[in-house]
Amino acid sequence: MKIRPFQLERYFARHEFSTPHLLCTSDCESVSVGDLLQLESGAREGLASLWLGYTESQGGPELRKQIASLYEKIHPEQILAHSGAEEAIFNFMNTVLEAGDEVIVHAPCYQSLGEVARSVGAKVIPWPADPQQNWELDLGFLQDHLSDRTRVVVVNLPHNPTGYLPDPGFLFELSRLSDHHGFLVFSDEVYRGLEYDPSSRLPCFADINERGVSLGVMSKTYGLAGLRIGWVATSNRKLFEALAAFKDYTTICNSAPSEYLAGLALHHHDRLAQRNLGIIRNNLKLLNAFFAGHRDLFAWEPPQAGPIAFPRYLGGTVDDFCEQLRQDAGVLLLPGTVYDDPNNCFRIGFGRADMAQGLDKLKAYLTPPAGSPNRLL
Template identity: 40%
Template structure:
């Protein structure tokens, strides 16, 4: 299989380590390793100090899977496979899908969530959002029209990158009902799990509430630990998990041993990371609301209910790609245009997880003034 280039990752590759400011990152600032280690329990500290850098278990170390298991209602240790998030996605699509299979996927979407299916030769249908004055919604009756008895897989991502959309619990149950009726698998990307800054109750993981689903989560977004490169797949479908384990033998085989311990510590201290990240996201959203009020004619914005990102519509004569290109050239601020999501030319993603967001807004303000926007 030949894979089309990953537009978002190529865009980040161009700027992430050269531009001065990142205005569109979906992850929160990375925590320091010392800080993570300072949270370790006595046994985790011992594991770290006595760590031998040999191979680890293909499915992930037992302490790590026990730490993962705590965050699900109904998942056994052998219903978890640890891999990097991108690898999990790649392997799952390869073991589950064949050429000609019908797949429904939300749009816009993190490209690997639909591109692999597309390049395998699946027939892809997009579940498009409804946009109204900067707010985003996905209608269940539209999904009802897309899902048929021939659909093999539905791919969802809640909280959603880039719009920040999440359904209510009732909405999630309606999606499940529809898939159960048509015997459809759900792949549920939950990389932004628990980043619910407005909604009181968290959405249950799909693997806890739908028997024919596969959930993906990891340390990158919820925890601010992208450099750990640890993610995991959880599912009640043990046959499918065995196929995933077998495929993984051809890729990473197992995860990095130090990363497994860092991820274990993080998972055992979820609230510590969550509180800090949510505080930052909420604060930056408030700043962005004020900023948008001053620039209503330039772009629409309504605070997203969940996640660390928003997707805003610009009212420009030029494309957002052109605007972003000028912005990064003049100010060093990188803005991710919707072209990288293959979603038209009028939107851009905003990331709220960075401490220096106020500085970024000041730079953007100056740029708008100097260029008469």
């Protein structure tokens, strides 16, 4: 198998653990194992007595039950647990695609959503979000690019990196097109639950149509990336069985302590999500004020959901800006070029509790003390 390097992950591999201020992370504030165990009496003993043999390859019954509670119609036996969302993406694309198939992918996107399909020999057609329309996706574009070879359409809503969220009518129309044309839908919903206005939350695709899967993970909304627990939900039994059989060649089953802790966390999912939404709301106030004071340098459209946004840099080349900022101020932003996006944007992340410190460093960098040279000129 030949696959292009994952540009975003390579960027984080270089800089994440050596740059003091991370201002572009896509996850939310995490907690310690001790914090999780305090959520319920008996949890500490439960973890200590956990058997460390192989776990069930589809995910343990308690974990699948807790995951299913996030959906309207999906049952525990329609949940397939994975090691992170990343494994689920890899396995799905390898299971359903063949060389010559066509895949239409929401763009810009978390690279593996398109790259794995490409590595299988599928033709990947980017479905570009429109930066002039707050990163809207045009269903007319999709209809114009459907063919009898279209096997999968990929959407990521709420969207990484723009924070875009359409209204539910979009999803129902996608579902109708999927029925009509026969393609599958891979619906990456890893930021679901982080809508700033709860009434704007979309239905899960798996709840409305058996022609697709919903992708979920502990990493983003719940801030528990270190557990490496993700899942797909689907009412399509044939697809489920095929995905389960492929997983025997990747991880077989998950880590038992991770499954235990993920089940415990999901029992309290609303509490964890609300805590992270509170952090996001506070941070967004700071960002709105910051961008209002720098209209000459940045074009900022507030996002609708999630812990990330994708403002445009107006002061030069975004790669140079991000690199200089990292070197001089120890602040990490993510240039949009790692998404192959041509709009001179960068990703900013605001799901973590220490965002204000990074933002203060960015402010200081943009406004050097009187007498010192302005690095942007």
